[in-house]
Amino acid sequence: MQIKVMTNILEQNDQVAASLQDRFAKAGIFVLNLLGSPGCGKTSLLENTIGALKEKLSIAVIEGDLFTAKDAQRIEQHGVPVVQINTSGGCHLDANMIDSVLDCLDLTSLDMIVIENVGNLVCPAEFNIGEDSKATVLSITEGDDKPLKYPLIFKQASAVILNKVDLLPYTNFDMQSAVKDITSIHPGVTLLQVSCQTGTGLEGWYNWLSEQVRIKKARRASDV
Amino acid sequence: MHEMSIAQGILDIVLKTAAEHNAVKVGCVKLLIGQMTQVEPESLKFGFAALSVGTIADGAVIDITITPLIGECSSCGQQFTVEKFSFLCPLCHSANIVVVSGRELAVDYLEVE
Numbered sequence: 497m498q499i500k501v502m503t504n505i506l507e508q509n510d511q512v513a514a515s516l517q518d519r520f521a522k523a524g525i526f527v528l529n530l531l532g533s534p535g536c537g538k539t540s541l542l543e544n545t546i547g548a549l550k551e552k553l554s555i556a557v558i559e560g561d562l563f564t565a566k567d568a569q570r571i572e573q574h575g576v577p578v579v580q581i582n583t584s585g586g587c588h589l590d591a592n593m594i595d596s597v598l599d600c601l602d603l604t605s606l607d608m609i610v611i612e613n614v615g616n617l618v619c620p621a622e623f624n625i626g627e628d629s630k631a632t633v634l635s636i637t638e639g640d641d642k643p644l645k646y647p648l649i650f651k652q653a654s655a656v657i658l659n660k661v662d663l664l665p666y667t668n669f670d671m672q673s674a675v676k677d678i679t680s681i682h683p684g685v686t687l688l689q690v691s692c693q694t695g696t697g698l699e700g701w702y703n704w705l706s707e708q709v710r711i712k713k714a715r716r717a718s719d720v
Numbered sequence: 721m722h723e724m725s726i727a728q729g730i731l732d733i734v735l736k737t738a739a740e741h742n743a744v745k746v747g748c749v750k751l752l753i754g755q756m757t758q759v760e761p762e763s764l765k766f767g768f769a770a771l772s773v774g775t776i777a778d779g780a781v782i783d784i785t786i787t788p789l790i791g792e793c794s795s796c797g798q799q800f801t802v803e804k805f806s807f808l809c810p811l812c813h814s815a816n817i818v819v820v821s822g823r824e825l826a827v828d829y830l831e832v833e
Contacts, residue, residue, distance in 0.1 A: 680808060
């Protein structure tokens with residue numbers, strides 16, 4: 497006997513993600529899912545961001561990591577609430593994991609939550625975790641061929657941050673080719689060239705984030 | 721290897737559906753997997769086989785159809801196969817493209833006894 501099913505395999509995850517989105521919408525919190533390879537500079541970007549914006553915005557961080565709390569310890573030094581999720585070898589965060597730690601944060605007092613995903617250009621792209629936007633970090637030293645090799649994570653991202661541009665003179669990274677590939681995978685994506693070491697370009701990133709927070713709050717105000 | 725999570729999702733759907741139809745054995749699970757998903761079919765089959773041991777889906781054949789990546793231009797209506805992940809309309813060059821196929825991750829149907 498044949499039984500027609502036609503059910504989305506990630507339906508359970510997507511349902512939890514939708515309920516998380518509801519909670520964040522009611523609280524007017526902008527939630528960012530920060531993606532990228534191990535070592536691309538996600539945590540450095542986050543440290544810079546907190547330093548620049550914490551006086552203006554109330555920020556909390558959820559850190560995804562396979563086994564350690566090293567990134568959470570780095571974030572904690574900046575004086576913002578941080579929750580660690582260890583996936584015990586799991587290659588991505590899913591919506592249930594976020595749901596299980598959300599009670600550790602006071603949602604009434606926050607403007608923005610950044611969820612730093614497990615370092616990986618493949619798996620995290622498939623799993624919604626209740627975020628408003630994904631941002632993908634690609635560092636110059638990884639090579640300009642990565643967007644076409646891992647197109648989904650660039651297609652899903654609202655912003656792509658090309659980090660470590662201070663190292664451009666020491667590599668054969670072809671910026672023109674990388675930009676062309678990223679914008680053909682995702683026309684209209686916000687594309688920023690930054691260096692967390694020198695601070696180049698970070699202002700544009702802070703402005704983008706501040707604008708997303710403003711939009712989220714305005715939407716909440718119009719819903720009330 | 722996120723295929724394990726996806727395999728678990730498939731198994732949950734398969735066992736729930738089979739129970740609803742009072743099936744005693746699942747022979748085949750037909751899946752639709754989009755071309756623009758990050759799923760490795762062999763890893764998915766391995767994961768399903770490992771997770772389904774001891775259930776009525778143990779030994780079920782996983783039959784995967786890969787759906788092509790197709791975009792539709794919202795400006796001129798043209799449908800086209802997306803080549804090299806270029807999401808620009810080949811006819812009018814608009815960037816206003818809706819993905820109509822190629823992102824599926826679905827259980828299509830089951831064959832059960």
